[in-house]
Amino acid sequence: MSGGQRVKAKFDLVNDGPFSNAPAEGVLVRLGTMGEIARVRRHTEANLPIYLVEFGKKNWSSAASKEKSA
Template sequence: MERREPKYRWGQAVLAAEDLYNDGSLPEVAEDLLLVVAGGPGEIVQVGHHAEANVPVYLVDFGVAVLGCLEEELAPAVEALA
């Protein structure tokens, strides 16, 4: 099985494509608490790979938290034309 290449790159501005809730990965925050609303801006701070699922995994800094996200949870941020 070939390794799936990431759609996004380190440093890229992205938006949350859907509401993002705590799935238990932030133990200091209540589980199922809404962390980032759909459309919330973030920046890719690391790109990794889940070997078993063969998918890219992204660490995204949303300002309120750094969250691990899959591609379907993100959308590219459209930069304003000057």
């Protein structure tokens, strides 16, 4: 796979802490969401590819407000 290739999320991606502007344990990307490979790197010790996938931008603060008011 190369940069720019379209991919689909195979499961929900949940915020386990690194995104402070997103709700804790909130879903960042839903199953089936289309994204695009932005970069491919390699973990040298494990000899495995690491893919940086962009799924678009979202305003997490407004999404958190909507969830609280619902």
